[in-house]
Amino acid sequence: METGSGRLRSARWLDAPEEVGLQNRAALRAVGLDPKPGRPVIGISNTVSDLNPCNSSLSGQIEAARAGVVAAGGIPVVFPSISLGEDLMKPTAMLYRNLLSIEIEEMVRAYPIDALILTANCDKTIPGAIMGAVSANVPTVLILGGARPPAEFNGERLGSGTDLWKALDERRAGRMSEENWQAFENCYSCGLGACNVMGTATTMAITAETLGFTISGASTVPAGDPRGLSFAAEAGRTAVERAHHPIRPRELVTEASLANALSVVSACGGSTNAVIHLAAVAGRAGISLTPIALQEAFKKAPVVTDIQPIGKGLAQDFDAAGGVPTLLRSLSTLLDGSTPNVQGRTLAEVIEVAETPARVIRELEDVPDDVPGGLAVLSGSLAPDGALIKVAAASEGLLVHHGPAVVFADYDDMRRRIDDPHLDVSPESVLVLQGGGPVGGPGMPEWAMIPIPGKLARMGVKDMVRVSDARMSGTSFGTVVLHVAPESAVGGPLSLVRDGDVIALDVPNGRIDLEVDPEELARRRTEWTPSPSPHVRGWVALYRNHVTQAPQGCDLDFLQALGPGTDAFIEPVVGRS
Structure with a gap:
């Protein structure tokens, strides 16, 4: 070049x-x-x-x-x-x-x-x-x-995505009528x-x-x-x-x-x-x-x-x-x-030559010492290669939490059962979604913000600990541990979680752990097999075969550079076409 x-x-x-x-x-x-x-x-x-x-x-x-x-x-x-x-x-x-x-x-x-x-x-x-x-x-x-x-709804400016999730919570809790839900939709499409x-x-x-x-x-x-x-x-x-x-x-x-x-x-x-x-x-x-x-x-x-x-x-x-x-x-x-x-x-x-911080941007020196950064990295027995949590969007009272897992095998399973009145779940439960990672999705969809189960939403529960190998929209909020690596579809520890297993979250100390006896986990691992993929051709097959895990950016392995200063870009021969 x-x-x-x-x-x-x-x-x-x-x-x-x-x-x-x-x-x-x-x-x-x-x-x-x-x-x-x-x-x-x-x-x-x-x-x-x-x-x-x-x-x-x-x-x-x-x-x-x-x-x-x-x-x-x-x-x-x-x-x-x-x-x-x-x-x-x-x-x-x-x-x-x-x-x-x-x-x-x-x-x-x-x-x-x-x-x-x-x-x-x-x-x-x-x-x-x-x-x-x-x-x-x-x-x-x-x-x-x-x-x-x-757009405006009921006299308030709407934030894209964020106010949709809030409206959905209200609807699921029975506090928003079908008429208001339709009115919300009509004003939500507010331009390019x-x-x-x-x-x-x-x-x-x-x-x-x-x-x-x-x-x-x-x-x-x-x-x-x-x-x-x-x-x-x-x-x-x-x-x-x-x-x-x-x-x-x-x-x-x-x-x-x-x-x-x-x-x-x-x-x-x-x-x-x-x-x-x-x-x-x-x-x-x-x-x-x-x-x-x-x-x-x-x-x-x-x-x-x-x-x-x-x-x-x-x-x-x-x-x-x-x-x-x-x-x-x-x-x-x-x-x-x-x-x-x-x-x-x-x-x-x-x-x-920048303007002085004001209004929605504060001076760093004006921020109290106890205000955390927006994000935190977690690791532990449930996420040996790491996970993330958006601390700024989480509930402070859930940043340290022990609770029994309620496991959903994939997105369809979660949507099918999340509002089942017989779902064995309490506010202390940890909602776990498997199958949402780069390989499992495929593509690591924004499924990690699992909805509050219907019966708990109607009781007024606003947030719960949720754990997934998927992503979530940047417009979302809640105590959501996501990007768990390795993902469940490739045999990461998340694939071994069962209903009732205790999950320990300790954000101040950067930990997310599965409190299950190692011998029991070893037994489960011998029984685990990857689910066959229906994708045998085209882009999705290529993607699943070469995508890296979340800590490496979910890139394709053959697209990454070999090291700093390396250049694998080969110029074409310019001749007769």
């Missing part, structure tokens, strides 16, 4: 001798582009789809980015890219995140692209785009579509854009800016805000500059920038999903996120934001308070200020 400010990568296509160069130049002229020597080709991914309202807000920004590229002397080439929308894709968009990353990498490999502008918004599109960019390692600028406008709380989409947008992939201040601009067009045009101009003077993804994704990103995730009370995505991004750069590194970041960075699902504000309030630059300013004493962004500015330079 070309480096420095010398020959453009696209020159291998466009300056090729005889008929090869002629054919390639003619192909660009056929679609109205002018492949003059020295003009960099900037690939712009289009993830807009009617199946994904989160990303449909990006249409105008794509055109603004195209104009920015032209104004800076580049050649914009827009190409389609798979659109991952969490609402309609089943069992989960996570199953296809790695496919998106492959698509980005292979589009760069096959075409004369000098730099990338990637569009993303719904949560899996952001890490998938970054993962592909890190593997291809051409200069990349990320454009995000922003949060959808909040991503979830407007600190769910995975907003968390990953903030993370992308912290890593340096976006124009400074751009990641949290709400959908439809005119500033989004200005930032997109700036992204176009920046991509052309970076094509001539590269700052590559693997210069942005470093141990220092990843540590910054983890601290930011903790401080904004962000989604647990961000940990898996950052582990996958790190793996593409040959970096391993160890449990120690995770725990250090989470312990040193308390929650400084007041955004749903753990607070009261919405994503629009976060942006109005100064967005990521202001959050970084609040955390400045915890961060490495030397890390760069795609504009060539250091994090310290971004912080220097």
Whole structure:
């Protein structure tokens, strides 16, 4: 791959001798582009789809980015890219995140692209785009579509996802009529854009800016805000500059920038999903996120934001308070200020001109000493390779808990029995869901927030300890231990849990244990066999055969880098097609 400010990568296509160069130049002229020597080709991914309202807000920004590229002397080439929308894709968009990353990498490999502008918004599109960019390692600028406008219900602004789960709890407890449930649905579809709380989409947008992939201040601009067009045009101009003077993804994704990103995730009370995505991004750069590194970041960075699902504000309030630059300013004493962004500015330079924290972003020094970080890492006999809990969204009284397990073999079993009035369950029970991991899901769906059993919900029970190898939506809340590794589908200890087994949760000491005699567990292990998969072909079969566990980011094993500084990206032979 070309480096420095010398020959453009696209020159291998466009300056090729005889008929090869002629054919390639003619192909660009056929679609109205002018492949003059020295003009960099900037690939712009289009993830807009009617199946994904989160990303449909990006249409105008794509055109603004195209104009920015032209104004800076580049050649914009827009190409389609798979659109991952969490609402309609089943069992989960996570199953296809790695496919998106492959698509980005292979589009760069096959075409004369000098730099990338990637569009993303719904949560899996952001890490998938970054993962592909890190593997291809051409200069990349990320454009995000922003949060959808909040609807109102009964005079209150609705937070996407979070208020849906609250309404569902009310309905299951018999406190919301069918008429109100329908009224809630009618106002819930409130326009284009991503979830407007600190769910995975907003968390990953903030993370992308912290890593340096976006124009400074751009990641949290709400959908439809005119500033989004200005930032997109700036992204176009920046991509052309970076094509001539590269700052590559693997210069942005470093141990220092990843540590910054983890601290930011903790401080904004962000989604647990961000940990898996950052582990996958790190793996593409040959970096391993160890449990120690995770725990250090989470312990040193308390929650400084007041955004749903753990607070009261919405994503629009976060942006109005100064967005990521202001959050970084609040955390400045915890961060490495030397890390760069795609504009060539250091994090310290971004912080220097940021607004003073106010409203929904607090100064770090104003946070009481007893406020924890947003997340915590757990390990123990039930999760030898680790698990996570979103402490900021859990009930304090359940952070240390002993209780008997109520086990669901899979998602269908849980949905079938959770409201059975004869289910042997009490508020002290620990709800356990098996079969929700990367292999078992497949794709590790957002099933971990098991609903409160119907008979307990009607009694007024609001929260219980829940344990799973699945994920949960970043918009969710509750005392949920998730990402248990190894997962049950590959024979992890979670597969051996039976009804009545005592599970001990001790978040302050980072433990989740199964209190069953080792000899009994050994006996159960001899009886355990993996369930046969119906997936014998296609993407899902490939995924199940090669996906890693949650601590490694649920990436495909053959996509991970061999180590820091390694580059397995092989350029194609440019000759006659």
